[in-house]
Amino acid sequence: MPSVMQMTGLGRSTIYRLIAQQQFPCPVRLGVRAVAWRRSELNEWSQTRPAASH
Secondary structure, three states: OHHHHHHHOOOHHHHHHHHHOOOOOOOEEOOOOOEEOOHHHHHHHHHHOOOOOO
16 A cells, blocks of 8 residues: 555545545455555556646
């Protein structure tokens, strides 16, 4: 989770909210208490996000 948060710039609750809304890639279960995300899915998701403008 920390690396996903760093990569996306989103907080934990925002990530899980977006998952519930089917707007963020679902995690892959690694064990009873462990999940991970596929980097390829995160990269694809990131490319579909609008660029921030300042």
